[in-house]
Amino acid sequence: MPLPRPTLSLKGxxxxxxxxxxxxxxxLERKLAPHEEEPGQLARVLDELQAKDFINEQRVVDSVVHRRAGKLGALRIRQELQSKGLDSEKVQAALAGLKAGELERAREVWRRKFDAPPSDAAERGKQARFLAARGFDGEVIGKVLSRSPRQ
Structure with missing residues (x-):
């Protein structure tokens, strides 16, 4: 019979x-709150980890942008960053950098899935919904789906 695993501390x-x-x-507050044994314990642990730079908002922003930019548009990335409770100024700064390459990223996402212009209105709607679901705005979607390959 296996030995019971020791319970991890909040810091662990x-x-x-x-x-x-x-x-x-x-x-971390959201995930660890159920494991807090005494009031204020979680805040002390997180303060200590933040002081030692284990928790760093800029690294979180950079990580999300790096992982998701190849597949998602700025609107979806903004939503993901906001759901993590990050500082709005850091989120806006990251999105400003993404906006410059938004059209190219949208074209690449579209190319991987379709690689052919829509043949009719139904196909155009399908492709537009695909891009919208990935967080690209209407202006970018219109440019991607236009007949001319480069605009």
Missing amino acids: RALRLLSGREHSRAE
């Missing part, structure tokens, strides 16, 4: 989460 749980990927302080 936080470090385990951080070892997998970058997490914002708000994410």
Whole structure:
């Protein structure tokens, strides 16, 4: 019969989460709150981890943008960053950098899925919904789906 696993401390749980990927302080608070044994314990642990730079909002922003920019548009990435409880100024700065290459990223996502201009209105709607679901705005979608390959 296997021995019971020792329960991890709050700090151990936080470090385990951080070892997998970058997490914002708000994410860690949400995930670790059920394991807090005394009031204020979680805040102390997160303060300590933040002081040692284990929790860093800029790294979270950079990580999300790096992982998701090849597949998603700025609208979807903004939603994901906001759901992590990140500072709105950092989110806006990251999105400003994404906007410059938005059209090319949208074309690449579209090319991987379709690679042929829509033949009729139904196909155009299907392709537009595909791009919209990935967070590209209407102006970019219109340019991608236009007949001319480069605009």
